[in-house]
Amino acid sequence: MRLLIEKAKAKINLTLDVKYKRSDGYHEVEMIMQTVDLYDRLVFQERERDEIVLTCNMPYIPLDDRNLVYRAAELIKREFAIHKGIHVHIEKKIPVAAGLAGGSSDAAATLRGLNQLWQLGATYEELENVGASIGSDVPFCIRGGTAVARGRGEILEHLPIQPNFWVILAKLPISVSTAEVYRKLNIQSIADHPSAIGMIHALKSGDIQQISGCLGNVLESVTFEMHPEVAVLKNQFLKFGAPGVLMSGSGPTVFAITDREAKAVRIYHAIRGYSRDVFLTRCW
Ligand SMILES: C[C@](O)(CO)[C@H](O)COP(=O)(O)OP(=O)(O)OC[C@H]1O[C@@H](n2ccc(N)nc2=O)[C@H](O)[C@@H]1O
Numbered sequence: 001m002r003l004l005i006e007k008a009k010a011k012i013n014l015t016l017d018v019k020y021k022r023s024d025g026y027h028e029v030e031m032i033m034q035t036v037d038l039y040d041r042l043v044f045q046e047r048e049r050d051e052i053v054l055t056c057n058m059p060y061i062p063l064d065d066r067n068l069v070y071r072a073a074e075l076i077k078r079e080f081a082i083h084k085g086i087h088v089h090i091e092k093k094i095p096v097a098a099g100l101a102g103g104s105s106d107a108a109a110t111l112r113g114l115n116q117l118w119q120l121g122a123t124y125e126e127l128e129n130v131g132a133s134i135g136s137d138v139p140f141c142i143r144g145g146t147a148v149a150r151g152r153g154e155i156l157e158h159l160p161i162q163p164n165f166w167v168i169l170a171k172l173p174i175s176v177s178t179a180e181v182y183r184k185l186n187i188q189s190i191a192d193h194p195s196a197i198g199m200i201h202a203l204k205s206g207d208i209q210q211i212s213g214c215l216g217n218v219l220e221s222v223t224f225e226m227h228p229e230v231a232v233l234k235n236q237f238l239k240f241g242a243p244g245v246l247m248s249g250s251g252p253t254v255f256a257i258t259d260r261e262a263k264a265v266r267i268y269h270a271i272r273g274y275s276r277d278v279f280l281t282r283c284w
């Protein structure tokens with residue numbers, strides 16, 4: 001029985017803008033997405049029986065078709081008419097319901113992993129298309145890196161840039177519903193739309209001050225209103241001297257960026273006094 005291991009990396013949104021609400025209920029977005037070096041590990045092992053079996057190191061993660069890994073495996077089996085069984089062990093490190101696309105990245109890793117294990121020969125574009133039916137963040141997570149995401153998040157423009165800075169992530173022990181945050185967003189009241197083009201120029205320049213100045217997420221104010229402690233956490237990061245601080249996705253994770261290792265380590269230790277889930281990582 002063959003065995004395969006895949007990393008499922010977390011993402012942050014360096015910019016997140018919402019253009020309008022669509023007739024299908026989703027929001028038309030423009031975002032700069034970035035993977036960071038914080039990842040879940042997925043171990044795939046073939047089974048004798050035609051069944052999908054999940055196990056996980058975290059007790060409260062559902063192991064049935066509510067898990068995005070299960071849905072990804074089911075989809076790929078159906079799409080490619082595969083009648084084989086699979087056991088996926090999910091070793092979670094990415095905090096759950098954090099705005100870091102943990103479940104989406106696990107689903108993307110499942111599509112990549114099973115494509116390889118069962119030698120299906122699907123291209124990244126094909127996997128991104130399959131992934132779009134699981135969730136809006138899944139297509140980006142197939143390739144990761146740095147990309148502009150438009151549409152509801154599934155239309156991707158991959159950028160040939162390798163940003164080089166430290167990312168300190170902090171997540172408070174609260175859950176935020178992405179659907180609720182989008183629902184509560186008042187698009188007319190958005191005063192400051194972040195510029196994806198501006199961020200691309202800044203990333204190309206590599207200048208951390210310029211990159212920091214271009215960070216922006218229109219969902220921040222919605223989540224801050226629902227959970228003021230997330231705004232307090234952002235202010236703590238700023239007090240500790242982080243050049244750029246932003247909430248990721250619909251939250252509640254807040255991240256800080258810096259190009260100096262000593263500063264990253266200092267901020268990491270300082271913010272641990274305010275939040276239990278803190279990670280010192282890099283973008284890749
Ligand atoms: C906030 C982000 O994580 C930023 O990357 C994404 O926009 C959300 O991605 P996701 O969690 O994969 O979202 P999905 O699972 O597709 O959708 C969850 C819910 O969020 C809302 N949603 C999501 C994406 C989008 N462009 N517009 C929306 O209005 C919809 O109500 C949807 O029912």
Ligand SMILES: Nc1ncnc2c1ncn2[C@@H]1O[C@H](COP(=O)(O)OP(=O)(O)OP(=O)(O)O)[C@@H](O)[C@H]1O
Nearest residue numbers: 067068096097098099100101102103104106137249
């Ligand atoms: N493999 C998985 N890992 C984590 N959560 C999962 C998984 N599959 C399904 N879920 C469920 O999905 C919900 C959201 O979890 P997830 O960690 O994906 O959120 P998120 O980081 O906010 O995602 P996004 O940034 O895409 O909005 C949780 O309630 C969890 O129970």
